[in-house]
Amino acid sequence: MPPDPTVAEAAPRANATTPRLGSAAFVTLIGGVVLLATLETAQALLAPSRAPTKADWTAAAAEVRAGLQSGDLIVAAPAWADPQVRMVLGDVISIPMATRMDDARYGRVWELAVHGAHADEAHGTATRERRFGAVTVRLVERPPAVVTYDFLEHWNEASVWRWDPAARAATACPWQGERFTCASGGSVHRELVEVDTRIRRGLLAPPVTGAILAIEFPAVPLGRELVLAAGLHDVWARKYANGTVNVEVWIDGQPVRNATIGNRSGWQSLTVDTSARAGQTRPVRVQIASPQPNLRHLAFAAEARR
Amino acid sequence: MTIRARDRWIGLGLFFGVVACLLASEGGQGFGRDEGQYMRAGERYWGWFEELARDVHEGHPTRAFSAASIDRYWSDNAPDHPVIMKTLYGLSWRAFHRCTCTGPARGLHPIPVRGRHVSLPLFVRDSTAFRFPAMLMAGLLAWLVFRFARAFLPVPAAAAASVLTIAQPHYFFHAPIACFDAPITTMAFAVGFAYWKSLRSARWGLASGAVFGLALGVKHNAWLMPFFLALHYLWMRRGDLRRWRPPRVPLAFVSMALAGPVVFFLHWPWLWHHPVDRTRSYLLRHLEHEHYNFEYLGRNWNLPPTDGDLKLLRATFPFVSTALTVPVTTLALAVIGAAVLARRRCKAATNQAWTPADDTTLFEGDAAPAGRSDVAMPVAAPLGASWLRPGVDVDRAPGAFIAVQALGPLAILSLPSTPIFGGVKHFMPAMPYVAIAAAVGLAFLTERGLAALRARWGLERRERGLAAALAVWVCLPAVVETRRSHPDGLSHYNMLAGGFAGGASLGMNRQFWAYCVLPMLDWVNSHPAEHGRMYWHDVLGDALSMYKREGRLAMSVGDTGFAEPGVDRSAMGVLVEEKHWALYEKFIWEHYGHLRPSLVRDREGVPLVLGYQRKGPP
Numbered sequence: 001m002p003p004d005p006t007v008a009e010a011a012p013r014a015n016a017t018t019p020r021l022g023s024a025a026f027v028t029l030i031g032g033v034v035l036l037a038t039l040e041t042a043q044a045l046l047a048p049s050r051a052p053t054k055a056d057w058t059a060a061a062a063e064v065r066a067g068l069q070s071g072d073l074i075v076a077a078p079a080w081a082d083p084q085v086r087m088v089l090g091d092v093i094s095i096p097m098a099t100r101m102d103d104a105r106y107g108r109v110w111e112l113a114v115h116g117a118h119a120d121e122a123h124g125t126a127t128r129e130r131r132f133g134a135v136t137v138r139l140v141e142r143p144p145a146v147v148t149y150d151f152l153e154h155w156n157e158a159s160v161w162r163w164d165p166a167a168r169a170a171t172a173c174p175w176q177g178e179r180f181t182c183a184s185g186g187s188v189h190r191e192l193v194e195v196d197t198r199i200r201r202g203l204l205a206p207p208v209t210g211a212i213l214a215i216e217f218p219a220v221p222l223g224r225e226l227v228l229a230a231g232l233h234d235v236w237a238r239k240y241a242n243g244t245v246n247v248e249v250w251i252d253g254q255p256v257r258n259a260t261i262g263n264r265s266g267w268q269s270l271t272v273d274t275s276a277r278a279g280q281t282r283p284v285r286v287q288i289a290s291p292q293p294n295l296r297h298l299a300f301a302a303e304a305r306r
Numbered sequence: 307m308t309i310r311a312r313d314r315w316i317g318l319g320l321f322f323g324v325v326a327c328l329l330a331s332e333g334g335q336g337f338g339r340d341e342g343q344y345m346r347a348g349e350r351y352w353g354w355f356e357e358l359a360r361d362v363h364e365g366h367p368t369r370a371f372s373a374a375s376i377d378r379y380w381s382d383n384a385p386d387h388p389v390i391m392k393t394l395y396g397l398s399w400r401a402f403h404r405c406t407c408t409g410p411a412r413g414l415h416p417i418p419v420r421g422r423h424v425s426l427p428l429f430v431r432d433s434t435a436f437r438f439p440a441m442l443m444a445g446l447l448a449w450l451v452f453r454f455a456r457a458f459l460p461v462p463a464a465a466a467a468s469v470l471t472i473a474q475p476h477y478f479f480h481a482p483i484a485c486f487d488a489p490i491t492t493m494a495f496a497v498g499f500a501y502w503k504s505l506r507s508a509r510w511g512l513a514s515g516a517v518f519g520l521a522l523g524v525k526h527n528a529w530l531m532p533f534f535l536a537l538h539y540l541w542m543r544r545g546d547l548r549r550w551r552p553p554r555v556p557l558a559f560v561s562m563a564l565a566g567p568v569v570f571f572l573h574w575p576w577l578w579h580h581p582v583d584r585t586r587s588y589l590l591r592h593l594e595h596e597h598y599n600f601e602y603l604g605r606n607w608n609l610p611p612t613d614g615d616l617k618l619l620r621a622t623f624p625f626v627s628t629a630l631t632v633p634v635t636t637l638a639l640a641v642i643g644a645a646v647l648a649r650r651r652c653k654a655a656t657n658q659a660w661t662p663a664d665d666t667t668l669f670e671g672d673a674a675p676a677g678r679s680d681v682a683m684p685v686a687a688p689l690g691a692s693w694l695r696p697g698v699d700v701d702r703a704p705g706a707f708i709a710v711q712a713l714g715p716l717a718i719l720s721l722p723s724t725p726i727f728g729g730v731k732h733f734m735p736a737m738p739y740v741a742i743a744a745a746v747g748l749a750f751l752t753e754r755g756l757a758a759l760r761a762r763w764g765l766e767r768r769e770r771g772l773a774a775a776l777a778v779w780v781c782l783p784a785v786v787e788t789r790r791s792h793p794d795g796l797s798h799y800n801m802l803a804g805g806f807a808g809g810a811s812l813g814m815n816r817q818f819w820a821y822c823v824l825p826m827l828d829w830v831n832s833h834p835a836e837h838g839r840m841y842w843h844d845v846l847g848d849a850l851s852m853y854k855r856e857g858r859l860a861m862s863v864g865d866t867g868f869a870e871p872g873v874d875r876s877a878m879g880v881l882v883e884e885k886h887w888a889l890y891e892k893f894i895w896e897h898y899g900h901l902r903p904s905l906v907r908d909r910e911g912v913p914l915v916l917g918y919q920r921k922g923p924p
Contacts, residue, residue, distance in 0.1 A: 037635045040783035051910035080810040083913040090902020194889040235886045239608045
């Protein structure tokens with residue numbers, strides 16, 4: 001390396017100041033840094049050994065299997081641990097359970113948790129709790145909602161049509177193969193959807209241009225409430241389009257609730273109080289429309305609950 | 307041994323130490339989408355040199371310079387990125403790989419293999435040979451940081467600056483791979499270094515242009531460097547502004563404006579026949595770059611936000627990411643160092659007996675003879691500045707220099723319109739300056755601590771040892787944390803976040819571009835009945851070719867293609883765990899009829915890649 005013309009050896013410089021000895025702030029500062037470095041090093045060395053192992057997951061899964069009852073919900077906490085739970089219990093976690101609309105119908109929830117986390121679904125009274133290494137298994141019980149009508153299970157009982165406001169005409173969308181299909185555009189079918197980067201099961205009913213898409217369930221046994229959840233399917237569609245979708249719930253020919261669903265809505269839940277009609281069987285219609293329907297893959301699920 | 311010689315040896319030690327660490331560890335890192343493409347492009351660029359040699363041999367040396375010949379090779383990965391690093395990757399591969407090129411993987415090369423290559427087989431794997439120049443660039447950064455820091459700091463702190471630059475999990479992840487983010491970090495530092503020296507040396511002023519041109523040839527981050535330097539320059543010469551005199555345009559900027567574009571044009575053959583159109587398309591490629599998906603604080607970001615609350619949240623991205631990825635001790639020291647540098651500015655403004663040497667004095671008491679007598683200091687250059695040496699009559703404001711170099715890249719990434727899909731790598735040029743600020747904090751603590759010990763207990767003879775011990779102690783967490791993170795530095799978060807698991811719980815990005823599948827390859831290889839119909843999700847064909855060329859993936863492994871049709875055709879597959887890929891897991895659940903992965907590859911419990919089989923786990 002050639003000598004650098006901008007740099008020369010320095011002569012020893014005089015000590016400019018006498019440090020303030022015993023300065024509490026300085027001692028705290030340097031002590032704090034040394035302590036921090038020690039803690040951080042120790043944490044980096046020890047943390048990997050505190051992570052859950054495959055054996056922990058397997059033992060936790062055995063505990064769940066031993067007490068599992070039909071209709072139990074199994075969840076992971078935090079949510080990012082879900083694949084680990086599915087790897088060891090995926091044979092008893094059905095796709096409908098994993099893609100549920102919400103957790104209200106489940107009276108018993110098995111939570112497999114790491115790092116002291118708790119799942120939103122695991123609310124209620126903890127009736128069992130055991131630790132397997134880094135994994136904690138907790139059984140939570142609470143009164144479940146009784147579903148009087150699951151719209152997804154009865155979706156092929158629905159009738160679907162397009163309402164064209166300009167022509168003031170309704171056109172039926174008949175059942176064709178595995179979906180309702182409208183001759184002039186539009187379809188409704190049940191499938192797995194990705195809403196807000198989570199997989200759900202829903203009726204995929206994208207809005208159509210210049211018309212209202214209506215899905216009517218002719219005989220819904222109503223209970224205390226009707227819950228509908230809706231959102232926009234497909235991460236790419238949410239990226240490349242930004243229109244909103246209006247979702248209206250009609251009961252017995254009357255609008256009772258509506259919501260505007262957009263890219264930020266996530267899986268939005270609407271609750272309709274049906275206690276005045278509890279025990280009655282009534283038609284329920286979901287109407288879907290959008291001023292900008294391009295790439296608006298609206299999906300919804302709904303339940304009537306006692 | 308003279309001080310210069312000792313510094314030279316330490317600098318070399320840091321250089322070789324970094325290269326050795328990277329060589330020892332890079333084999334655990336898989337190939338991402340981008341790296342596979344750059345390796346392919348580098349080998350193809352080498353093909354042009356082969357053709358040039360053939361043309362020269364046949365007496366037609368100009369044939370390789372025809373538009374058709376150039377485009378045949380140099381259109382690969384254009385207009386995405388200029389070609390200095392890719393060319394070095396290709397040349398390094400050609401020079402240092404162990405040739406098995408005529409074996410079963412012969413057809414996987416992007417250019418025809420005409421026979422066994424004669425090479426210096428330094429590396430077992432092709433990929434190591436491709437990556438070697440990137441590792442050298444990381445070593446160069448370690449050396450440059452040490453050399454720059456030595457202008458201000460004693461040896462232990464300067465060496466700590468170098469170590470803390472490299473010992474950052476995200477930087478260390480990017481350092482060995484055949485991409486551009488670590489190399490542009492080196493070049494950004496080199497440009498800053500040359501500019502800094504140019505303030506008092508015309509020779510460095512000329513060199514600044516060449517260095518800037520080379521930076522332009524590495525990655526487009528270089529476009530921003532002059533703006534950061536201009537900010538510092540205006541601050542440094544703020545006295546001129548106060549007197550309503552415009553500061554002289556320094557030689558470094560003139561040199562960068564003239565030599566930069568020339569070097570950029572000359573280095574990239576793809577530009578030669580259509581300089582205007584193709585330069586334009588290169589600029590537009592990046593000015594209009596798509597926003598790929600990226601998770602930040604639990605949200606998936608793939609567009610510039612338009613809502614006010616999201617703009618605000620998005621603006622925090624580089625600062626929060628820095629706070630959650632850089633080792634905490636490094637951050638704490640950097641805060642102390644920043645305070646020291648800020649306090650220095652206030653004192654400098656009141657110092658009447660100023661000499662040019664003073665701008666290497668960073669804090670009061672910064673010259674204790676026992677600890678600091680070896681500090682290299684600027685010569686007291688003759689007063690009377692000119693555009694050739696515009697920093698001889700003023701304090702060069704090292705604090706402002708470090709501040710603009712550290713905060714500039716972060717500020718750019720805080721603009722909501724800027725894509726953030728690369729995470730930390732997009733503002734990595736800030737990190738050496740964060741490390742230098744940390745070293746300033748370390749030097750301050752050391753100096754004050756030693757002075758206190760000296761006064762109270764008279765420990766003069768042990769001062770050097772104590773200073774070195776403190777430097778080692780504060781570097782330890784960064785080194786251990788970096789070691790812990792490897793080879794999944796992208797998924798790593800610091801103690802504040804809570805490590806891998808804490809980062810996942812905070813909704814911080816876990817990874818991108820499928821670097822993480824390497825540990826899945828044995829599982830794929832072990833299912834010969836199914837892996838002919840393999841769905842590779844986010845892993846590109848270039849990466850698969852390289853895995854096969856290196857014998858890490860069986861030649862019988864297939865690739866059913868992208869998205870839902872790819873899943874539909876497959877018998878098994880992998881799924882990279884990123885927030886936006888839920889859509890693709892849906893395809894797997896639908897087509898395979900179950901949701902149970904056969905294998906979950908995780909780090910400290912955090913899933914990174916899932917392996918699925920259509921028939922379900924055994």
